[in-house]
Amino acid sequence: MEPEVKEQLDDILSHYSGESGDLIPILQEAQGRFRYLPSEVMLEIAKFLRIPEGTVFGVCTFYAQFKFTPMGKRIVKVCRGTACHVRGATRILDEIVRRLGIEPGDTTDDLEYSLETIACFGSCALAPVMVVDDNVYGRMTPSKVAQILGDTKVAVGKE
């Protein structure tokens, strides 16, 4: 493990006493820090909690929140709630998949974009909804996707 990763992980672990109930909060904090769960981090957490590595891995694979590959710089989320669905969320998602060339759950090779679907964003009045980082876009149409991702790409290019 790189010393920098180790240092950050130790910092996280220092807030926990090592009870079994701590596993998920630790994983959440680690994922927040590293943006995914590198395998050496999972192994170190197993050691800290004195539980089998397989148990840690089993918990990680069970919950959708935990990722095993680095996430993209921009996270595009498409709401798949019922209100969004009946108002055409599938068309929005299809258009994003087509434009980014990745399926939900994947990240582009250049690590620019990750695409996710969420069960419900709770902004049903604005359906269909997509979210890029923290910006919520409501009443979406496929042609608005082009505008939004077009704009985002320009912004990424400037960084």
Added chain:
Amino acid sequence: MTFNKIRSQAVSEWEALEHSDKPRILVGAATCGRAAGASGVLEAINSALAQHNLEAIITQVGCIGLCYAEPIVNIIKPGRPHIYYGNLTPELASELVEDYIINDNPRPDLALGTVGDDDIQDISKFFELPMLKPQVRVALRNCGLIDPENINHYIANGGYGGLVKALAMTSEEVIEEIKKSGLRGRGGAGFPTGVKWEFCRKSPGTVKYIICNADEGDPGAFMDRSLLEGDPHAVLEGMLIGAYAIGATEGYIYIRAEYPLAIQRLKVALQQIKKYGLLGDNILGSNFSFNMKIKEGAGAFVCGEETAMMASIEGKRGMPRSRPPFPAQSGLWGKPTNINNVETWGNVSAILQRSGDWYASYGTEKSKGTKTFALAGKINRTGLIEVPMGISLREIIYGIGGGIPDDKRFKAIQTGGPSGGCLPESLLDLPVDYESLTQAGSIMGSGGMIVMDEDTCMVDVARYFLSFTQAESCGKCVLCRLGTKQMLNILEDICRGKGKPESIDLLLELSEAVKVGSLCALGGTAPNPVLTTIRYFRDEYEAHIEEKRCPALACTELITYYILPDKCAGCGICLRDCPSEAISGGKRLVHIIDQSKCIKCGTCLDVCPAKFSAVVKVSGEQLEVPAEPVPVTASKATTEASD
């Protein structure tokens, strides 16, 4: 500090605010308000005030429930009634500062309604609006009215009075009061809350837990999020009362990580009650001690099931286990545990503040009180509502919701999320209570209510819910894991026009098997959307299977887009916007869709100007259109030229 002292301080703070000589501005800034643009409106108000050197008290409040009119702002000038304004933009918000706050023009064109004794000309009373009049706000009593991060606002409005009352009663008396109220679990199953508490109370053991289920996972449901964001103390007070009645020493709030604002509000609220001695050892000087922790979920729908939730809190994979033993006997870490949903806890505090009899005066014989619903989909007034049980679906959809937009026909209302069902027009007069909804094949559920119109395909809706439950099945029970997968395969085939004559019977057979072969409610109720759509909309299944036709024109593989040659003016808009370059043509040439390239995204239909309406969508039929672009007819060319 005694509670009386705390309360009198809170009341004087609240009264000072009410009688302030400065204008007050309340901005609805829950997650959905923010998504609709509340932050921009807030900024605009702040800068307009600064520009005119005005002082005002600005408060960010939770959701008042009129989602369709977000962003919403309530302006209270000294000595004047409250005026609610809706559908604001930053520009309109700055106009309001000048027009109303400075020049005293209340702008009736932007107003939704007033609250207060005095009338303002041309503005109706806010709570007399058709959307609000039939509502009875118990769980949502403070949402949108108080600052959710200021505990004194809650206390000044009767908050924690229920706890004080409970602490003066015996635990048994508190349970009796809840039983008297007739309150049943608002998470959807509807188990009587008082009875559930009694089981846990009577369970032997000195360590007991209570849990607040805030893992609101149903797509289309946001009642619990709104309550936690708008009035977190109502839920915490309910939990404290429950803990006292049950004899619990520790509590957990299990909340979705997808609700960051609700989590933040809970954290602030917990610190405040600790400071006021309402949490911790010897609460308000009594023998009752209690602590609470927040646990964030990690993205697994099944964790809304109580035994899965307890496994998740223990740090394990969130998989349900068989019952008995019930959580009341052996729950979290093997100790007696009581789980209630956010809304249930929010009602508990209201019941103790008022009384069980008062609560039971609302609702029907078996379903007492009120229920919150998230009303969305194809409806004019989307929103968060709270209505007495027993109200009809028709009154909710047409009275409160204002009917279906764009003169479309109502087709179905979906209640209960992935565990519920779709009810047709013939059942619109059904009273909303636990028994009636179950009998009709749906469930009360946690409160998502999605309205569907003629453009919604019921086979596709069944497929949609099955794809959700299939993906969220934890995999423990074979029939839930594999049966839902087979059902999904069949539904996908039907939507693609590949259904077989025996598909419907096979779906019915699998539904029964999945229901009985699943341990928890996720699998046990997963077939409901399929069963109700077959029961009430069988003709749509048959059209897909026998005629390869989607009557709602929704299933992409069964629809075709055409450009009508006698209507197309050759304007080039669809040609330019088509993402798959499937449209050929040119200036003054009728456009043609190459069906082999068309991805059925519908962009051409969206963008074709209404004055031409040249793009049509059909299913089960073929239209005659030219194979190559041809010149447009002269009459249309002139129409366009004259525009």
